[in-house]
Amino acid sequence: MNRVVNVMRMQLTNRWIFIGIPLIILAASFLLTLIIWSFIPNDGGVRISGGSQAVMWYFFALGIQSLTLTFPFSQGLSITRRTFFLGTLSLFSLIALVTAVTYWLLGLVEQGTGGWGVGGSFFALDWIADGPWYQPVAFYFAVMMALFLIGFWSATIYKRWQATGLLIAGISVALALVGTLYLIGSRNAWPEVGAFLGSQTQLTVAGWLAILALVLAGGSFLTLRRAEP
Amino acid sequence: MKTIIEVTDLTKKYRKSEALRGINLALEPGRIYGLLGRNGAGKTTLMSILTAQGFASSGEVRVFGEHPYENERVLNRICFIRESQKYPDSFTAEHAFKSASLFFANWSQELADRLVTDFQLPLRRNIKKLSRGQLSAVGVIIGLASRAELTFFDEPYLGLDAVARQLFYDRLVEDYSRHPRTVVLSSHLIDEVANLLEHVIVIDQGRIIMDDDAETIRGSAFTVVGSAEKVRTFLGSREVVHTDNFASLASVTALGTLNESETREAAELGLELAPVSLQQLIVRKTMSGSPATPEAADRTLSEAAR
Numbered sequence: 001m002n003r004v005v006n007v008m009r010m011q012l013t014n015r016w017i018f019i020g021i022p023l024i025i026l027a028a029s030f031l032l033t034l035i036i037w038s039f040i041p042n043d044g045g046v047r048i049s050g051g052s053q054a055v056m057w058y059f060f061a062l063g064i065q066s067l068t069l070t071f072p073f074s075q076g077l078s079i080t081r082r083t084f085f086l087g088t089l090s091l092f093s094l095i096a097l098v099t100a101v102t103y104w105l106l107g108l109v110e111q112g113t114g115g116w117g118v119g120g121s122f123f124a125l126d127w128i129a130d131g132p133w134y135q136p137v138a139f140y141f142a143v144m145m146a147l148f149l150i151g152f153w154s155a156t157i158y159k160r161w162q163a164t165g166l167l168i169a170g171i172s173v174a175l176a177l178v179g180t181l182y183l184i185g186s187r188n189a190w191p192e193v194g195a196f197l198g199s200q201t202q203l204t205v206a207g208w209l210a211i212l213a214l215v216l217a218g219g220s221f222l223t224l225r226r227a228e229p
Numbered sequence: 230m231k232t233i234i235e236v237t238d239l240t241k242k243y244r245k246s247e248a249l250r251g252i253n254l255a256l257e258p259g260r261i262y263g264l265l266g267r268n269g270a271g272k273t274t275l276m277s278i279l280t281a282q283g284f285a286s287s288g289e290v291r292v293f294g295e296h297p298y299e300n301e302r303v304l305n306r307i308c309f310i311r312e313s314q315k316y317p318d319s320f321t322a323e324h325a326f327k328s329a330s331l332f333f334a335n336w337s338q339e340l341a342d343r344l345v346t347d348f349q350l351p352l353r354r355n356i357k358k359l360s361r362g363q364l365s366a367v368g369v370i371i372g373l374a375s376r377a378e379l380t381f382f383d384e385p386y387l388g389l390d391a392v393a394r395q396l397f398y399d400r401l402v403e404d405y406s407r408h409p410r411t412v413v414l415s416s417h418l419i420d421e422v423a424n425l426l427e428h429v430i431v432i433d434q435g436r437i438i439m440d441d442d443a444e445t446i447r448g449s450a451f452t453v454v455g456s457a458e459k460v461r462t463f464l465g466s467r468e469v470v471h472t473d474n475f476a477s478l479a480s481v482t483a484l485g486t487l488n489e490s491e492t493r494e495a496a497e498l499g500l501e502l503a504p505v506s507l508q509q510l511i512v513r514k515t516m517s518g519s520p521a522t523p524e525a526a527d528r529t530l531s532e533a534a535r
Contacts, residue, residue: 003301003332006331006332009328009331010328010331010332013317013320013324013327013328014317014319014320014324016319017319065317065318069315069316069317069318070317072314072315073314073315073316073317073320073325073328075282076308076309076310076311076314076371077308077328077329077331077332077333078280078304078305078307078308078309078332078333078377079304079332080281080299080300080301080304081299082299083301225299226284228277228282228283228284229282229311229315
């Protein structure tokens with residue numbers, strides 16, 4: 001257990017990468033959005049920005065970074081693969097949770113200040129911010145974990161089977177997607193699919209993403225178990 | 230417990246080659262082992278498997294009596310920084326040492342600080358920007374300061390200048406005598422490390438070809454220096470390992486031991502007896518199994534030594 005915590009501390013040795021940069025991305029995308037809003041004529045309508053997703057994409061990059069070079073280093077420090085996996089995943093779950101709560105809190109501020117005084121919508125987007133507090137938090141958290149794990153598993157596949165592995169994995173995913181589209185199309189099921197997607201709340205989407213994240217985590221662990229630094 | 234590492238019939242096959250072919254070893258605690266061999270002989274592969282960083286194709290490995298794979302009881306007591314060790318991109322040497330101090334129970338920050346001064350290592354510079362020698366120094370410092378019960382050094386001197394290499398050897402011996410542990414030092418600079426080693430394991434093309442006490446190996450041959458003619462007469466039909474000629478003088482290394490009367494005879498002939506170079510012995514031994522000519526390999530080893 002102690003070593004799992006130490007893996008978290010090792011990943012955080014350089015705080016800049018895992019805490020500083022996400023904060024800067026968040027602050028920069030928010031400030032840029034404010035600037036853009038300031039020169040759009042205010043007709044009293046709502047101004048919506050998707051800028052808040054910038055940090056979430058950074059989680060994909062973090063997933064890759066936290067494995068590619070830190071895993072070989074952890075092997076040099078005689079850390080087992082299991083401990084490395086548990087520590088890394090725990091740390092990023094924690095970071096994702098803190099980020100999700102931050103988004104929700106900033107969303108409250110946004111709603112309380114009439115959209116930063118200009119009717120803007122950056123954190124508290126419609127649909128996502130609806131409902132009780134845990135719904136948006138669960139949604140943000142699940143999105144970030146899924147993105148992080150996609151990066152983490154890809155990096156693990158690369159570490160274990162190099163470019164060949166990544167190529168095969170990429171082609172398989174593309175084939176699965178195309179196959180699904182074909183199945184839906186061939187059965188004329190698009191209206192049903194549309195209805196299904198339209199009926200989702202942010203909480204059910206969070207649920208689907210959580211299932212995806214669990215599958216990704218399991219796959220990452222099994223891949224990592226036989227990876228060499 | 231008598232052995233710290235036990236290896237039985239270990240093999241490692243890659244798609245097109247065999248890196249290890251039936252390795253059998255038993256290492257005792259509290260000694261300095263030299264794992265010697267040419268580039269590509271299988272040194273790093275063997276150490277990777279012993280530390281569970283790599284995987285064997287077949288065979289048995291026991292470290293501290295257990296299999297090391299995913300085994301914290303075993304791994305907690307081991308340190309193995311590989312020659313091509315990777316560090317996180319954003320790290321400085323200071324970050325690397327801080328991380329290492331979290332995981333090695335016997336970590337000595339004092340020793341690490343002293344070594345940083347010795348090697349004049351820039352602590353705050355990004356690791357990516359360090360020179361090859363400075364990068365090696367980072368690995369050497371982690372290895373020494375970890376004071377792990379079982380420490381592996383994988384060609385730790387790459388890029389280090391002569392002064393830094395001597396510093397490493399001195400600090401190793403110094404700290405080892407104060408804090409006894411088991412050290413496995415892989416190297417192809419045989420002459421440089423020869424004096425440190427208590428036991429020598431030579432690996433060639435994935436096979437162990439020598440596994441003996443350093444003293445025993447040194448005693449298995451001798452060097453005679455003197456006028457070429459007299460040396461030749463004195464040696465008679467003994468098997469010669471190595472010959473160096475300077476003008477009419479010769480320095481010849483031959484296999485076997487000398488008894489008292491032979492030693493006296495050498496003195497009467499005005500011949501000088503000198504200790505034998507471990508490197509020459511090993512080169513000779515390595516040659517017999519490989520297709521290259523002795524001269525070529527001798528050159529390879531002495532070039533590597535530079």
